[in-house]
Structures are given as structure tokens and as C-alpha cells.
Amino acid sequence: SQQGEEDPQALSIQEGENATMNCSYKTSINNLQWYRQNSGRGLVHLILIRSNEREKHSGRLRVTLDTSKKSSSLLITASRAADTASYFCATDYNTDKLIFGTGTRLQVFP
Amino acid sequence: DTAVSQTPKYLVTQMGNDKSIKCEQNLGHDTMYWYKQDSKKFLKIMFSYNNKELIINETVPNRFSPKSPDKAHLNLHINSLELGDSAVYFCASSQEMRNQPQHFGDGTRLSIL
Numbered sequence: 001s002q003q004g005e006e007d008p009q010a011l012s013i014q015e016g017e018n019a020t021m022n023c024s025y026k027t028s029i030n031n032l033q034w035y036r037q038n039s040g041r042g043l044v045h046l047i048l049i050r051s052n053e054r055e056k057h058s059g060r061l062r063v064t065l066d067t068s069k070k071s072s073s074l075l076i077t078a079s080r081a082a083d084t085a086s087y088f089c090a091t092d093y094n095t096d097k098l099i100f101g102t103g104t105r106l107q108v109f110p
Numbered sequence: 111d112t113a114v115s116q117t118p119k120y121l122v123t124q125m126g127n128d129k130s131i132k133c134e135q136n137l138g139h140d141t142m143y144w145y146k147q148d149s150k151k152f153l154k155i156m157f158s159y160n161n162k163e164l165i166i167n168e169t170v171p172n173r174f175s176p177k178s179p180d181k182a183h184l185n186l187h188i189n190s191l192e193l194g195d196s197a198v199y200f201c202a203s204s205q206e207m208r209n210q211p212q213h214f215g216d217g218t219r220l221s222i223l
Contacts, residue, residue, distance in 0.1 A: 030208065030209055033211060033212075035214075040216075041216050042200055042214030042216045048209070048211055050209070088153065092209070096158065096166060097155050098155065098212065100154075102152065
């Protein structure tokens with residue numbers, strides 16, 4: 001299976017702390033994307049990073065990509081209770097489809 | 111204004127029945143998708159259409175038949191429902207096939223009794 005692996009599977013932190021999630025993938029990619037899924041809702045796109053990019057920011061989100069290690073990380077700074085959700089990475093493996101990772105469940109306590 | 115909308119939100123039915131899920135997007139996107147998310151949250155693509163043309167057809171039983179009457183709509187019909195079909199089905203769309211973010215609906219929760 002080409003499904004990427006994310007770690008940790010679950011993460012619990014206090015409001016104000018930073019949360020870091022990691023994603024590893026198998027072969028070469030055009031881009032890697034991060035999505036958030038709140039309970040009972042659809043996935044929401046957060047950031048797309050292309051294979052020739054190393055870092056991207058969006059508000060409190062920072063994504064890095066290391067193609068030599070086939071890995072990416074998502075950092076959420078100054079977390080809030082509203083950040084509680086599952087976070088998924090997805091890679092295209094140079095194809096027309098996205099393969100989603102196993103997800104990280106983030107719980108932020110007030 | 112909901113960008114990608116699916117109906118129904120919940121679907122509870124008996125084994126052996128036939129059911130349909132509808133999806134519409136008002137984003138003007140060319141590409142639409144159906145995904146299946148199982149109880150462990152694994153999300154897997156089933157089908158994709160680009161401008162009403164079937165592009166991706168993963169290893170899905172032929173009881174599942176997608177239909178795209180126009181590029182804003184992608185419906186999913188399921189025949190002879192089985193217990194293993196219980197899952198959340200998501201519709202999504204993107205501007206193009208590659209290197210684009212996907213916009214998801216809120217899912218249809220299908221439960222087979």
C-alpha cells in the first residue's frame with residue numbers, strides 16, 4: 001500500500017502549546033497536502049506544498065517538506081481548543097489521485 | 111453558500127436495497143471525486159470525473175456506479191447494499207486533476223442494517 005504514515009496517531013496538549021504532526025510517504029511526489037477534519041464534518045484543505053518547496057506558512061500553520069527523507073511536518077503554533085480535529089496528509093505520487101495518510105487526532109484542552 | 115453539498119446526510123437502510131447519494135458543487139470546478147472513509151478514518155478514493163468523463167475507477171465492486179450528468183454534479187448509485195458498505199462517503203471537487211486543493215462535502219453516513 002502507498003498509504004502514508006502519520007505520527008503520532010494521537011496528540012493531547014494544552015491551549016497555547018505548539019502541536020507537531022509528522023507524515024512519511026513512500027515514493028516521489030508532485031505535491032503534498034494537509035487537511036483538517038472536525039468531528040462529523042468533511043475535510044478542509046489547509047496547505048499544499050510542492051516538491052520543490054521546503055516550507056510554507058499560513059497563519060499559525062507551518063508545513064515543512066524534506067523530499068530526501070520523504071517526510072513532512074505540520075506545526076500548529078499557539079494552539080486553541082478549536083484546533084481539536086483529525087489532521088491528514090495526502091500525497092499524489094505523480095498521479096491524478098491523492099493518497100491520504102492514517103491521520104493524527106489532536107485534542108487541545110482549554 | 112455551501113460549496114460542495116451532499117444529500118442525504120444520513121442513510122440507514124437494509125441489506126440488499128439500492129440507494130443513491132447526490133453531490134453538487136457550485137465552485138465551477140472541472141473535477142469531482144467520491145471517497146469512502148471507514149470506521150478507522152481511512153480515506154480512500156473510489157472514483158474521479160473530469161468534465162463528466164470518468165478518469166479514476168479504483169478497485170470498487172461494480173455494484174457502485176457513479177454518474178455525472180454535468181460537471182457540477184456527481185451522483186453515486188449503490189446496488190444490492192452489503193454490510194461492508196457501511197461507511198461515510200465523501201464527495202469532493204477541485205479546479206483541475208493535479209496539484210490542486212480538494213474541497214469536500216460533509217459526507218453521507220451510510221448504515222446497513
